[in-house]
Amino acid sequence: MKNRNENGNKKLSFADVVLSFDDQRHLVQTTMSWDTRHCEESMPEYGAFLYQIREAGKESANCVDLTCKTTDILCNTLFVTLFIGVSLALPVAMVSIGVKYLEDCPKEPRIPVYLLVGGCFGVIKLLSSLWRNIQTRRYHDVIFDDPDADGAFNSSTYRTMDTLLFLFLFGWQIAGTFWTFNIWTPHFEQLLYEPSNWCDKTVYMFTVYQLFTCYVVIAAFVLVLGTILFLQKCCCS
Template identity: 25%
Template sequence: MLGQVSSSQRWKRRSFKGQLKTVREIPTEQISIPPLLPLHHGVQIRVAFIGAVTMECSLYMCFQIISLMCWIVLSIAMISMGALYKDDCPIQPYIPIYMVVAGVSHLATLILQLLKLACELLSLILESLVVSFSLAWFITGSIWVFSVYNDYRGQCKQSLYLFAFGTLLFEYAVILMAVIFAFATFCYSVATAGRLSYQRIG
């Protein structure tokens, strides 16, 4: 048994020396370096996940900035129009009041969004109250504005009424876009998770 092991080891040494000699005889320019091995599947999955999350966060930040600017401009315009024509809508005198209060509530919501960074709990409570009031006021304003659509001419300042009507339509459009964006984000997250799971299995 020992003799067999010794002879086997000697044969492996001679074979290795022969292979080493053969390699040394190959010219350097004919030696090709194999390409780098691909990343481990776990690393690939983490890199892909980080890329997907970064893209999603960038889209969300852009959407937030654009929304913030639009709401600031719209809120100031609503307050200005309501205050300017507060006595020019006798058919529904609450429309100017709705405009002013809605603009103020929008600005308050934006300010609370900024304060959330400083005081999380207090800002969350105040934001919940303001959002609830804004929703109730939005529904009330919709009733006031849309209920006199056929009779406002001659009994309400046209620029005031049309601006209130347009802002309500804009807010409904924003709500619809937010729902579509949330649904698209959800579908993208599900698709990304499925693709990562497939890569992990593969």
């Protein structure tokens, strides 16, 4: 026979070799493609910011729910986490200056108290938020107010205390603004004929800069959040 050699073994033609090679190549390609699709389906990019925003839009029942979820996602980003860590220096400085100059603003003695109290509660708030963000990023667990979640940061008690702390700090910020600008440009040195009509320049100007910084951060956060919600609404409509 033509296809057998002298020893009786079957000889493979060039067409048979090419066909076998093609079959193996297709088999390898099919296996690799299936593995890639399988990995993409089994491990979606939960850490991606845009993915989380898109899922929040799908699962939100109304605008309020969407705003809360988007705020939660934005607060859990790496940038915000790092910003919270750096921002811890501000409340620490508030406590330090409030204690040091507690008696050095008789014109408005509540200003050093504002720094002291606001700094203490600010440290608690920032540390709580920082720890929550670190744990969320570690376990890739985006908290969407899931009623079945049993984590410490998902509990209604934690959320209630966190909300009350935020409202207190916001109200304390408004009170500090009123106390500070109610005596705008006071005397920075003690007067002989009016010994109580002065406020130390360090404590007063630090309070002014602290208030300005906080309002700028709040405005920037609201602007970014509003932009994200607007773009999300435009994309979904």
